[in-house]
Amino acid sequence: MSGFPTLLRKELLRFWKVAVQTVGGPVLSALLYLVIFSQALGGHASVFEGVPYANFLVPGLVMMSVLQNAFANSSSSLIQSKVTGSLVFVLVTPISSLEFFGAYVLASVARGLLVGVGVLAVTAGFVELRAAAPLWALAFAILGSALLGVLGLLAALWADRFDQIAAFQNFLVMPLSMLSGVFYSIHALPPLWQRVSHLNPFFYMIDGFRYGFFGASDFVPAISLAVVAVSLALLSALCLRLLMNGYKLRT
Amino acid sequence: MRGVEKRFGALRALDGVSLEVRQGEFFGLLGPNGAGKTTLINVIAGLTRASTGTAAVLGADVVADYRRARRLLGVVPQELVYDPFFTVRETLRFQSGYFGLRENDAWIDEIMHTLDLDAKAESNMRALSGGMKRRVLVAQALVHKPPVIVLDEPTAGVDVELRQDLWKFVRRLNRDGHTIVLTTHYLEEAEEHCERIAMLKAGRLVALDTTRNLLANFAGPHPADLEDVFLHLMARH
Numbered sequence: 001m002s003g004f005p006t007l008l009r010k011e012l013l014r015f016w017k018v019a020v021q022t023v024g025g026p027v028l029s030a031l032l033y034l035v036i037f038s039q040a041l042g043g044h045a046s047v048f049e050g051v052p053y054a055n056f057l058v059p060g061l062v063m064m065s066v067l068q069n070a071f072a073n074s075s076s077s078l079i080q081s082k083v084t085g086s087l088v089f090v091l092v093t094p095i096s097s098l099e100f101f102g103a104y105v106l107a108s109v110a111r112g113l114l115v116g117v118g119v120l121a122v123t124a125g126f127v128e129l130r131a132a133a134p135l136w137a138l139a140f141a142i143l144g145s146a147l148l149g150v151l152g153l154l155a156a157l158w159a160d161r162f163d164q165i166a167a168f169q170n171f172l173v174m175p176l177s178m179l180s181g182v183f184y185s186i187h188a189l190p191p192l193w194q195r196v197s198h199l200n201p202f203f204y205m206i207d208g209f210r211y212g213f214f215g216a217s218d219f220v221p222a223i224s225l226a227v228v229a230v231s232l233a234l235l236s237a238l239c240l241r242l243l244m245n246g247y248k249l250r251t
Numbered sequence: 252m253r254g255v256e257k258r259f260g261a262l263r264a265l266d267g268v269s270l271e272v273r274q275g276e277f278f279g280l281l282g283p284n285g286a287g288k289t290t291l292i293n294v295i296a297g298l299t300r301a302s303t304g305t306a307a308v309l310g311a312d313v314v315a316d317y318r319r320a321r322r323l324l325g326v327v328p329q330e331l332v333y334d335p336f337f338t339v340r341e342t343l344r345f346q347s348g349y350f351g352l353r354e355n356d357a358w359i360d361e362i363m364h365t366l367d368l369d370a371k372a373e374s375n376m377r378a379l380s381g382g383m384k385r386r387v388l389v390a391q392a393l394v395h396k397p398p399v400i401v402l403d404e405p406t407a408g409v410d411v412e413l414r415q416d417l418w419k420f421v422r423r424l425n426r427d428g429h430t431i432v433l434t435t436h437y438l439e440e441a442e443e444h445c446e447r448i449a450m451l452k453a454g455r456l457v458a459l460d461t462t463r464n465l466l467a468n469f470a471g472p473h474p475a476d477l478e479d480v481f482l483h484l485m486a487r488h
Contacts (some may be wrong), residue, residue, distance in 0.1 A: 004347060006344075006347075006349055007348075013337075014418060018336075084335075085330050088328055089391060090333060090344055091298055092297065092326050093349035094349075094350065094351070142293045246300065250297065250298055251259070251293070251298070251300070
């Protein structure tokens with residue numbers, strides 16, 4: 001029998017055992033964003049026609065939380081076991097690179113979706129949302145969290161120290177997710193910044209997820225989904241190649 | 252292993268090492284710090300890839316047939332490493348599951364009992380003393396009942412009681428048919444337990460013989476112990 005189910009279970013339990021920090025914390029942060037930004041920008045920010053700002057904001061916050069936590073899960077788990085040396089207990093087993101990859105990425109997807117559901121649940125008391133195309137939202141949430149889970153794995157494979165992961169998070173994941181149209185519609189931006197936004201892969205995930213709620217988006221959702229799927233396929237191929245070569249895991 | 256070389260840049264950690272450990276043997280791997288002992292173990296465990304040469308565990312190549320090779324091997328690492336999120340029982344269940352063994356509680360209970368870990372079964376790994384963590388490391392290496400067990404300096408920093416318990420247990424495993432490969436800096440332990448010994452220096456094999464022959468062939472002024480033999484060979488090479 002394969003060791004994959006056990007590694008997946010271990011990765012799920014790892015974040016579930018500290019769910020206050022790994023799920024509760026991000027949900028609270030998203031709620032604070034909603035309260036502060038909807039109060040500060042409600043009525044000022046130009047978003048989709050007929051959609052109140054708080055309603056516009058919630059799907060963006062949900063997806064931002066999904067993505068950030070999917071990244072945090074795989075990156076923190078792998079870097080911790082690398083730095084402490086406990087990864088050796090997995091490396092000496094018959095678990096293949098594909099099984100290793102699958103367990104870490106699926107656990108990231110699970111944490112991302114759990115945080116997303118948590119954010120939706122707590123914001124339900126503030127805004128009334130109806131999903132116009134729920135399958136689109138689900139597809140973006142799953143593919144987006146998988147993409148960030150893979151990115152987290154890549155970051156942790158490359159990093160040798162915790163501060164390198166923090167730098168990845170603070171200088172790449174955080175700015176790209178904050179500047180992806182979570183808090184505004186990119187159509188409200190000057191043309192140059194609209195074009196720049198299209199270079200940000202997080203934009204496609206946030207915008208596509210939002211399409212699932214309003215049936216409207218800044219960009220064609222099918223193309224956004226294709227961008228996310230191709231990015232996921234490319235990064236997964238790179239990650240699997242590195243794992244198979246034992247990059248920074250096996251000397 | 253045959254002709255195993257491992258280069259880290261300009262450094263040759265292993266320089267063409269060939270040796271065979273016989274099935275059921277209690278085998279010692281000795282050498283000063285930096286001799287290549289841990290690198291050699293890591294090559295067998297698949298943690299390090301040999302630059303050239305091949306290694307196999309009971310016929311299973313550690314690269315081409317890595318799944319079978321790893322099922323046949325249990326490694327007790329030198330460092331006291333652990334996952335701080337889990338209890339002792341969870342740690343052992345996970346380790347068992349990684350080998351695809353999911354209904355293994357009877358054996359896990361038996362190992363915990365033998366290693367005197369029963370009372371700590373539900374304790375978090377963080378809460379254990381160094382000695383208890385060492386016992387868990389041994390238990391983790393045995394959880395899938397491997398026929399070959401590698402112990403990398405298992406008694407470093409270990410108190411007398413655990414050391415004696417550990418040797419009693421390892422000898423029992425050896426009597427039961429397990430092949431034991433041991434690295435240690437405590438030469439009296441190697442002399443007492445190992446039937447054959449390999450000595451490494453700067454990545455090269457400088458001696459490979461039975462413990463008895465190594466002692467008998469020592470041409471010193473007084474009856475030799477393994478420390479005399481070791482120092483003599485290290486100075487000569």
